[in-house]
Amino acid sequence: MIFQQAVITFSLLSLVCAGKFSFKERSSFQLHRLGDINVEVSIVRNETDEENVCLMTYTNMTAWERDNIITFYGFTSAFSNFRSSLSWIPCSREKCDPGFNYRLFRAVTYSSSPHCCHGYTKDWHDGSGCPIEIERKTILDTLIDIQATSFLRTIHESGSNGLRKMLTNGDNPLTVFYLDNGGMEFTQNYSSRTLTSPRRFVKSHITKGLRFTETFKDEEVMTSLAGGRIRIRHILDGGEPRILANCVLVTDIIDHVTLNGVLHQVKKPIIIPNEDLLSWLKRRGDLTILSNALQQSGVLVDASKATSFTIFAPTNAAFEKLPQQTMKAIFASPARLSALLKQYISDFSICDVMLDSHSSPCTLVGNRLAINRTEDGLFVNGGTVLESDIITTDGVVHVIDTAFIPEQALLIPEIFPDSSLVLSVAEEAGILSTLTNQHNLTFIAPDTNALQIKFNDTRATEADWLTKVLKGHIIYAPYMSHDFTRADGTPLSRFEVPEPTDDENMEQLRRTVGLMKLQCARLVRSDVEAFNGHIHEIDKVLVTPTESAWDVLNQHPRFSIFVKFARRVGLESLLQTDNITVFVPENTIFHNFLPEDFNRLVTDESHLEDFIRYHIAKGRMCMSDVKHLGYPPPWYWFLTGHVETYLEDRHLRVVSGRDATTINNVDIAETDIVSLNGVIHVINGILIPPSIPPRLGEELVEIVGLGK
Numbered sequence: 001m002i003f004q005q006a007v008i009t010f011s012l013l014s015l016v017c018a019g020k021f022s023f024k025e026r027s028s029f030q031l032h033r034l035g036d037i038n039v040e041v042s043i044v045r046n047e048t049d050e051e052n053v054c055l056m057t058y059t060n061m062t063a064w065e066r067d068n069i070i071t072f073y074g075f076t077s078a079f080s081n082f083r084s085s086l087s088w089i090p091c092s093r094e095k096c097d098p099g100f101n102y103r104l105f106r107a108v109t110y111s112s113s114p115h116c117c118h119g120y121t122k123d124w125h126d127g128s129g130c131p132i133e134i135e136r137k138t139i140l141d142t143l144i145d146i147q148a149t150s151f152l153r154t155i156h157e158s159g160s161n162g163l164r165k166m167l168t169n170g171d172n173p174l175t176v177f178y179l180d181n182g183g184m185e186f187t188q189n190y191s192s193r194t195l196t197s198p199r200r201f202v203k204s205h206i207t208k209g210l211r212f213t214e215t216f217k218d219e220e221v222m223t224s225l226a227g228g229r230i231r232i233r234h235i236l237d238g239g240e241p242r243i244l245a246n247c248v249l250v251t252d253i254i255d256h257v258t259l260n261g262v263l264h265q266v267k268k269p270i271i272i273p274n275e276d277l278l279s280w281l282k283r284r285g286d287l288t289i290l291s292n293a294l295q296q297s298g299v300l301v302d303a304s305k306a307t308s309f310t311i312f313a314p315t316n317a318a319f320e321k322l323p324q325q326t327m328k329a330i331f332a333s334p335a336r337l338s339a340l341l342k343q344y345i346s347d348f349s350i351c352d353v354m355l356d357s358h359s360s361p362c363t364l365v366g367n368r369l370a371i372n373r374t375e376d377g378l379f380v381n382g383g384t385v386l387e388s389d390i391i392t393t394d395g396v397v398h399v400i401d402t403a404f405i406p407e408q409a410l411l412i413p414e415i416f417p418d419s420s421l422v423l424s425v426a427e428e429a430g431i432l433s434t435l436t437n438q439h440n441l442t443f444i445a446p447d448t449n450a451l452q453i454k455f456n457d458t459r460a461t462e463a464d465w466l467t468k469v470l471k472g473h474i475i476y477a478p479y480m481s482h483d484f485t486r487a488d489g490t491p492l493s494r495f496e497v498p499e500p501t502d503d504e505n506m507e508q509l510r511r512t513v514g515l516m517k518l519q520c521a522r523l524v525r526s527d528v529e530a531f532n533g534h535i536h537e538i539d540k541v542l543v544t545p546t547e548s549a550w551d552v553l554n555q556h557p558r559f560s561i562f563v564k565f566a567r568r569v570g571l572e573s574l575l576q577t578d579n580i581t582v583f584v585p586e587n588t589i590f591h592n593f594l595p596e597d598f599n600r601l602v603t604d605e606s607h608l609e610d611f612i613r614y615h616i617a618k619g620r621m622c623m624s625d626v627k628h629l630g631y632p633p634p635w636y637w638f639l640t641g642h643v644e645t646y647l648e649d650r651h652l653r654v655v656s657g658r659d660a661t662t663i664n665n666v667d668i669a670e671t672d673i674v675s676l677n678g679v680i681h682v683i684n685g686i687l688i689p690p691s692i693p694p695r696l697g698e699e700l701v702e703i704v705g706l707g708k
Contacts (some may be wrong), residue, residue: 060583139167139176142258151202154277158199167260174261175211175222177230177245177270200226204272210262212255216243219308219348227471228272229393232306235354246270247389247396248352277311277392287399289319290344292544297334297340297366300394309395310350310361312369314403322403326414336409336531339365343406349396352378352388365408366529406601410435410441414532421448429470441533444512446541447524454541469543475512480527484513515542520622520679549582549675550575561590562615569609574616574646580678581617581626581643583652583663585686607692613647614689620678623671625653629660649690653666663687 137145143152153162166174189219203225211222218234233244243250248268256263278300281291292314294300319327324704330336342364350361355378360368370381383402390397407415412435416423422445426432435443443446446454454469484496497517498510516523521540528535550572551557562584575582621643642651643663655662662668666685673680 008576024064028443045552046370071389091410102434106511107134108186126371136257136259138692139174139261139263140164141168141257142263143167143178146256147265148178148180149180154198155202158197158202160199163199163202165231169260172208172260173210175209176261176263177205177248177250177266178263179205179269180267204228204452205266205270211264212257212262213243213250213264221308224270224272226272230270230272231327233347233349233351233354237353237674242353244351244353245389246272247349249351249353271391273393275392276394280390280392280397280596281313285615286317287313289316290314290341293337293341294330294650297337297341299338299345308347308349309364310346310348310478311395311397312344313397314344315386315399315400316399318383318401318403322405326405330405330409339409339531339590340405343367343404344410350398351396352398354387355380363406365406367406367408381479408529408531408532412441412535415528415530415535421451423445425466427449429467431467431470431474434474436532438476439532440476440478442477442479442509443533443535444473444475444516444542445535445537446473447539449538450539450541454543455695469541471540472512472515472676475505475508477509479509480534481523482535484509485523512542515544516540518545519543519624519674520624522624525666545674545676547675549580549680550671552675552680553582553584558588559584562612566612567606567669569605569612571609571612573614574613576677578677579618579620580646581619581621582678582680583617583666583668583683583687584680585615585683586669589684589686610647610689610691611686614645614652614687616646617643617652622679623661623668623681626668626681627656647691650689650691652687 005024022142140152142156143155155167161672166172167176206225207230208225209222213540216232216234218232220232222232224230230245233247234245243264245264245266248266249268250264256265278291278294280498281287284291317637330340338649345364346361347364355371356373357359357371359371359697361371362368372379372382378388380398380400381404383400385398385400386430387399391401413426413432414425425434426435435441484498497514498506502511516538519540519542521538521542523536524539525535525537528537547555550566553563553566553575566572574580626643639655641656643654643656646650652663655665660667663683664687666683666687668681670682670683673682
């Protein structure tokens with residue numbers, strides 16, 4: 001990287017540490033000229049009267065600045081003439097330490113108080129300033145103090161005087177991930193690659209520069225002295241911050257700050273990878289199907305553009321359990337194969353410790369994986385994780401015993417089970433080849449119940465009727481549910497018909513959605529993304545109704561009493577009016593009347609007409625629309641809405657609770673019987689209009705139990 005001039009502005013950690021201060025100022029000065037690079041430093045001094053604290057903080061430091069100009073609390077060797085061997089940033093007393101010695105990680109992460117100067121710490125009983133001075137030692141001496149004897153023995157066995165000198169010299173600050181004694185004993189049999197050379201093993205746990213627990217950045221990649229990569233993950237585990245280095249947990253939340261570096265404890269050795277993921281897969285005889293597919297598809301080329309990635313690798317046996325005819329077709333299509341493989345890859349590094357029953361990592365194809373961790377092990381989409389945390393130069397591998405095909409790799413007919421009624425109907429209607437061979441489709445698929453009901457339609461026996469109907473369920477452009485449902489938080493069953501347009505596909509969508517709205521169709525399943533289009537499953541077959549509400553009621557004997565009343569008062573034409581909603585009681589409801597009460601109602605035709613009009617509402621309202629009138633706001637258990645009826649100035653009261661929606665306290669037994677001019681809902685009671693004399697109304701309510 002070539003720079004003619006770089007002017008770097010940041011707020012630097014304290015240049016002043018001592019005594020008690022109370023001031024606040026900002027200054028800028030030319031610090032140093034490095035080759036062709038001019039560096040300008042802006043300093044912000046924080047107001048404080050505490051003792052031995054850093055009076056300045058830094059912000060907005062880029063990765064290049066951190067790696068090439070300064071470390072978190074000091075200059076690199078590029079500025080060696082500005083410091084002594086043990087002073088990275090001079091204070092009036094000592095170096096400034098951003099994470100003061102032995103300070104807890106939580107306190108470091110969340111405290112907004114100034115950091116202690118290097119060599120000082122808090123008095124937790126007092127809490128003011130950093131009055132306690134800490135004895136500072138080299139990395140080697142500190143390892144002795146904390147009794148990391150096994151790690152020290154490995155350093156001794158390396159026989160490298162240069163390594164020992166590096167751990168005692170202050171010229172180049174280091175970050176060391178040391179294993180505790182238990183971890184070192186575990187290491188002896190951990191891996192043949194781990195201890196091929198004691199010197200290489202130790203150097204693989206050391207990086208140049210200072211990295212405190214609070215300064216590790218998520219997905220930061222550091223280079224070990226052994227030359228390999230150490231990738232950092234900064235995560236929350238049960239609300240607690242955790243650091244992972246190549247998927248090894250940093251177990252000690254205390255920064256052991258020394259004269260020439262900082263120490264972090266780990267329980268397991270950090271494996272430094274020396275091969276990429278594809279090379280590692282090729283060496284595994286049980287993963288050849290996956291490795292060949294990845295090589296054939298070039299998916300890893302796209303994945304490598306990410307900072308890092310993780311692959312959940314199914315074994316050969318797992319792939320062999322899948323339908324082989326489908327797999328053969330997928331492997332024959334590069335695009336489908338790519339969609340299949342992307343289901344197993346995430347574009348960031350995921351370690352075993354990060355996976356639990358609450359996590360659901362997203363894959364490159366856009367789906368989330370279902371994770372479950374129990375006493376029996378770790379499971380991904382129901383499959384067992386056989387091996388985890390295999391580190392390569394370009395990612396992390398977890399081997400699983402189950403393979404799964406994402407919907408994005410399947411054709412529309414393959415989304416449905418082989419025994420699905422919709423497939424047999426589609427084949428009979430001659431549209432199965434369209435759903436298989438055409439691309440960029442939207443299929444509005446009727447569910448099984450809807451198809452079974454529609455088969456009882458007398459028109460189903462007519463020539464080409466089924467073909468014509470089902471062809472109307474296919475749109476030759478991909479549309480998601482948000483293209484035809486409201487975006488204001490109302491239920492997805494409430495469709496919005498798009499505005500007229502010259503676009504032929506949009507016009508087809510408009511006609512289809514108009515039918516969905518007319519039919520009071522509800523989305524059973526939406527936005528299923530197949531390889532060649534989208535699927536939205538609904539609970540209706542989209543056929544334009546041909547009969548009015550009056551005709552529908554006339555055809556059903558269970559509504560004969562209501563029809564008789566309507567005919568008697570001459571309201572047949574009202575039930576044929578456009579855009580109405582009828583709340584109709586069945587005959588069994590009227591049978592609950594005592595004869596004298598029934599006679600008193602029917603002998604007064606004005607009462608009877610009011611009674612019928614009170615059951616007919618203005619506007620075409622599907623059940624989803626009725627429910628919406630009574631949807632509760634967050635601060636109430638329920639909300640009352642009103643529906644205008646054809647009885648002048650009279651409304652019905654709608655209450656939508658958590659479990660049911662009622663009309664004037666009457667339950668709704670059956671919903672969305674559609675007609676050409678409106679919708680019919682069957683109710684479990686009668687609706688008593690206010691115009692009926694109170695005594696009669698009260699008696700009717702008492703008899704029927706509901707409805708006023």
